[in-house]
Amino acid sequence: MNAHWAPRALTAALKYVTGQSPDAPPSALYAALSSTSADPAGPGFTELTVANYARQPVSLAYGSDYLVLSSADVNFVNLGAGTYLGVGLFDDATAGGLWFWGDLSEAVDFDTGRTVTLVAGLIRAGLSG
Amino acid sequence: MASRVTDWGAGRLVAILLGQAGAPTEFWVALASDEPGTGIDGDILADLEPAVAAGYGRVSIATGTGAWSDPTDAAFSTTVVPVSFGVPSADWGQISYYALCTAETSGEVYCYGEFDVPAVITATFEAVIPAGALSLQAASLDTTIVPA
Numbered sequence: 001m002n003a004h005w006a007p008r009a010l011t012a013a014l015k016y017v018t019g020q021s022p023d024a025p026p027s028a029l030y031a032a033l034s035s036t037s038a039d040p041a042g043p044g045f046t047e048l049t050v051a052n053y054a055r056q057p058v059s060l061a062y063g064s065d066y067l068v069l070s071s072a073d074v075n076f077v078n079l080g081a082g083t084y085l086g087v088g089l090f091d092d093a094t095a096g097g098l099w100f101w102g103d104l105s106e107a108v109d110f111d112t113g114r115t116v117t118l119v120a121g122l123i124r125a126g127l128s129g
Numbered sequence: 130m131a132s133r134v135t136d137w138g139a140g141r142l143v144a145i146l147l148g149q150a151g152a153p154t155e156f157w158v159a160l161a162s163d164e165p166g167t168g169i170d171g172d173i174l175a176d177l178e179p180a181v182a183a184g185y186g187r188v189s190i191a192t193g194t195g196a197w198s199d200p201t202d203a204a205f206s207t208t209v210v211p212v213s214f215g216v217p218s219a220d221w222g223q224i225s226y227y228a229l230c231t232a233e234t235s236g237e238v239y240c241y242g243e244f245d246v247p248a249v250i251t252a253t254f255e256a257v258i259p260a261g262a263l264s265l266q267a268a269s270l271d272t273t274i275v276p277a
Contacts (some may be wrong), residue, residue: 016142019152020199
């Protein structure tokens with residue numbers, strides 16, 4: 001999976017480092033699944049609406065020159081049947097804005113009752129010049 | 130005007146974003162004759178800077194909206210004030226690059242950039258970087274991860 005910074009995150013990072021933002025960094029990020037590409041420049045994040053689906057909190061870890069966003073497994077338990085392609089990290093459990101996103105290499109179908117797991121380390125993002 | 134974050138700078142932005150490092154209150158602007166590169170630090174950078182004996186020294190620029198443009202929708206922020214290095218006491222030679230550092234000497238480097246037009250700095254003329262000529266920008270680094 002390619003993990004990317006959404007414009008909101010890039011802007012926030014630049015605002016923090018140049019002293020332009022009085023806001024604190026997000027206190028938590030929540031993983032969400034999309035049936036379409038999560039690319040904010042695309043058609044838009046189409047969040048799943050299947051049974052038992054809800055965004056899940058993500059444990060964050062920091063590396064010296066990269067960002068590991070998921071340091072523990074993230075589990076979406078006992079879902080209704082569906083398909084997901086994109087993964088997004090939002091700053092709110094139900095609303096908020098997209099900070100990081102990534103797409104699987106291909107869409108994944110799952111049956112009713114399955115648990116979708118984003119394994120630790122699956123999503124990570126860094127910066128380049 | 131385009132700039133690149135260094136390896137250290139990329140990690141620092143991430144740490145600041147996660148609240149694991151404090152944001153700086155100032156940057157020290159350095160001038161360089163050659164491209165610093167992403168692995169640079171403040172000590173190595175010194176080899177590319179004009180000589181202190183020629184009247185050169187890094188110049189502090191504050192953070193905040195009074196000095197930096199809003200990066201919203203731009204993915205970069207530029208200076209909105211000029212940065213003066215004073216009048217050299219001897220020639221500095223050609224200056225093609227700048228860097229934003231953590232300290233007046235040594236330290237670390239957040240980013241570096243290339244001037245649109247290199248300048249040959251000679252003695253007795255004030256060296257000034259005009260507003261808008263320095264930028265701090267970053268881009269998302271693609272990291273391909275194979276699920277376990």
